Amino acid sequence: MTHAKEASTTPRGTAISIRDVGMEFSRRGQSVTALDGVSLDIAAGTFCSVLGPSGCGKSTLLSLISGLARPTRGEVRVGGRPLAGPYHDVGIVFQSDVLLPWMTILDNILLPARVKKQDMGAARARGLRLLENVGLIDFRDHYPSELSGGMRQRASICRALLTEPSVLLMDEPFGALDALTREKMQLDLNRIWAEDAKTVMFITHDIEEAVALADQVIVMGPRPGKVIRRYEIDFAQPRTLGIRREPRFQDIVDDIRNVFHSAGVL
Amino acid sequence: MKAATLGTVLPPLAALLVLVALWQASTDVFAIPDYILPSPLAIAEAVVANWPLLLKQSWATFVESMLGFGLGIVVGIPLAVLIACSPAAEKTFYPLLVASQSVPKVALAPIFVVWFGFGLLPKVLIAFSIAFFPVVVNTVVGLQRTPPDMIRLMRALGSSPLETFWRVRIPMASPFIFAGIKISSAFAVVGAIVGEFIAAEQGLGYLQLVANNNLQIPLLFACLLMLSVLGAVIYYLVVLVERLILPAPLRALQNGEPGQ
Numbered sequence: 001m002t003h004a005k006e007a008s009t010t011p012r013g014t015a016i017s018i019r020d021v022g023m024e025f026s027r028r029g030q031s032v033t034a035l036d037g038v039s040l041d042i043a044a045g046t047f048c049s050v051l052g053p054s055g056c057g058k059s060t061l062l063s064l065i066s067g068l069a070r071p072t073r074g075e076v077r078v079g080g081r082p083l084a085g086p087y088h089d090v091g092i093v094f095q096s097d098v099l100l101p102w103m104t105i106l107d108n109i110l111l112p113a114r115v116k117k118q119d120m121g122a123a124r125a126r127g128l129r130l131l132e133n134v135g136l137i138d139f140r141d142h143y144p145s146e147l148s149g150g151m152r153q154r155a156s157i158c159r160a161l162l163t164e165p166s167v168l169l170m171d172e173p174f175g176a177l178d179a180l181t182r183e184k185m186q187l188d189l190n191r192i193w194a195e196d197a198k199t200v201m202f203i204t205h206d207i208e209e210a211v212a213l214a215d216q217v218i219v220m221g222p223r224p225g226k227v228i229r230r231y232e233i234d235f236a237q238p239r240t241l242g243i244r245r246e247p248r249f250q251d252i253v254d255d256i257r258n259v260f261h262s263a264g265v266l
Numbered sequence: 267m268k269a270a271t272l273g274t275v276l277p278p279l280a281a282l283l284v285l286v287a288l289w290q291a292s293t294d295v296f297a298i299p300d301y302i303l304p305s306p307l308a309i310a311e312a313v314v315a316n317w318p319l320l321l322k323q324s325w326a327t328f329v330e331s332m333l334g335f336g337l338g339i340v341v342g343i344p345l346a347v348l349i350a351c352s353p354a355a356e357k358t359f360y361p362l363l364v365a366s367q368s369v370p371k372v373a374l375a376p377i378f379v380v381w382f383g384f385g386l387l388p389k390v391l392i393a394f395s396i397a398f399f400p401v402v403v404n405t406v407v408g409l410q411r412t413p414p415d416m417i418r419l420m421r422a423l424g425s426s427p428l429e430t431f432w433r434v435r436i437p438m439a440s441p442f443i444f445a446g447i448k449i450s451s452a453f454a455v456v457g458a459i460v461g462e463f464i465a466a467e468q469g470l471g472y473l474q475l476v477a478n479n480n481l482q483i484p485l486l487f488a489c490l491l492m493l494s495v496l497g498a499v500i501y502y503l504v505v506l507v508e509r510l511i512l513p514a515p516l517r518a519l520q521n522g523e524p525g526q
């Protein structure tokens with residue numbers, strides 16, 4: 001069932017390119033700088049984690065890449081084209097699962113296809129396959145309120161994957177989960193991602209989670225949001241629980257902790 | 267499920283029976299005259315003796331209440347939608363609406379009678395003026411409670427604001443809308459009765475005044491009984507419609523229960 005694609009068969013162009021992006025919000029005459037001169041490139045098919053303290057503009061960055069917001073300065077390109085608004089080829093997982101409470105899990109997962117007026121028969125088949133893959137197939141006719149937090153978040157990941165987007169944006173998807181569920185979800189996500197390497201931007205507060213999952217870790221400093229460090233993580237994909245015990249893993253984690261410390265975050 | 271329903275119905279029913287028995291006993295023991303506090307039996311007799319009349323007057327009050335109530339929904343929900351969707355409308359209408367609630371609606375009744383006469387219209391309007399506010403407020407609150415990420419999700423999927431409104435915001439608000447409608451259903455009956463007290467040729471309020479003037483106190487209490495039944499009938503009509511329209515998870519949302 002799980003055919004991991006050869007990493008070399010996926011194009012390694014730049015999927016997401018951000019050039020000198022700034023974002024200011026004005027509220028009651030006062031302006032807040034959420035992002036100040038952020039530049040970064042995410043290669044197609046790679047998993048990129050974004051780490052940063054609360055309020056540093058991570059969610060803002062994500063909404064710029066999703067096209068839900070426009071930057072006040074600079075340019076965001078996805079797949080080579082400058083963004084002008086929400087676009088088709090993206091899946092988003094929010095911090096809360098935002099499943100619709102009156103729809104069954106299956107109907108929730110099919111929502112993207114329904115809104116985009118796609119062929120529902122094909123979507124249904126894909127949806128069932130996704131549910132099967134994350135172990136939710138027996139819950140397809142349940143309502144979200146009947147599922148645990150981790151199950152709901154898995155369902156919302158399935159929803160984001162339904163239309164097979166090439167870009168997947170995740171905003172602290174596991175933030176609300178307990179440590180054990182969280183670790184299981186990380187493994188699940190890594191496995192799903194490895195099956196057809198999408199470009200993923202994954203926002204988190206959790207240093208070890210960021211390093212365990214990603215090919216690239218972007219570290220942002222406290223407000224106004226700026227990229228202060230980036231790391232290439234070259235452990236083989238897909239990852240196992242074992243890498244957390246490797247000295248090199250701990251070195252990177254410690255290094256990031258030091259970076260936060262000298263930035264005055266820790 | 268059956269046992270649970272019985273379990274919820276039996277205790278209050280038993281308490282009610284005990285209360286009525288006590289009432290009957292005390293009116294017998296202390297020989298309380300009917301014109302002060304009629305016994306349950308005397309009231310039951312009045313109900314039986316005046317049944318066609320009570321039914322006719324109840325129907326009149328029912329019609330007035332339902333028309334005012336219906337008007338409250340038909341005007342209230344679109345107004346709430348306007349307020350929830352347009353910040354300008356919210357700034358303009360919402361303060362006025364809230365301020366308007368400081369006017370005791372009961373005090374409007376004599377004015378409505380002056381303007382609209384003794385017929386159906388003033389009762390319907392009084393019922394409406396009391397009933398529409400809870401619908402508006404609850405609908406506005408419900409529409410504003412859609413989680414922002416839900417709206418962002420829909421936008422990212424390419425849904426237009428109108429489509430998001432129908433697909434997400436209205437269903438999310440529906441438990442609140444029904445909560446408002448339920449409150450209104452009780453208010454509407456109050457409005458209709460007040461209208462009948464001021465000036466009417468029919469209705470339970472009117473019959474109460476007549477019974478009062480003729481010192482037919484058991485009939486007065488019979489009217490009260492019919493009014494309670496009327497209120498309950500309208501309320502449970504709403505509950506029935508809610509059951510037909512709202513899927514179970516949304517009803518649970520309203521009752522504040524976790525799933526199931």
Ligand SMILES: Nc1ncnc2c1ncn2[C@@H]1O[C@H](COP(=O)(O)OP(=O)(O)OP(=O)(O)O)[C@@H](O)[C@H]1O
Nearest residue numbers: 025027032033034053054055056057058059060061
């Ligand atoms: N719509 C908005 N209007 C005004 N200010 C905003 C808005 N969105 C974000 N901000 C501000 O921008 C800054 C960055 O917010 P953002 O939500 O991107 O932070 P974050 O890194 O995601 O934080 P967290 O980790 O707590 O989720 C904050 O100071 C916030 O107050």
Ligand SMILES: [Mg+2]
Nearest residue numbers: 058059060171
């Ligand atoms: Mg955030």
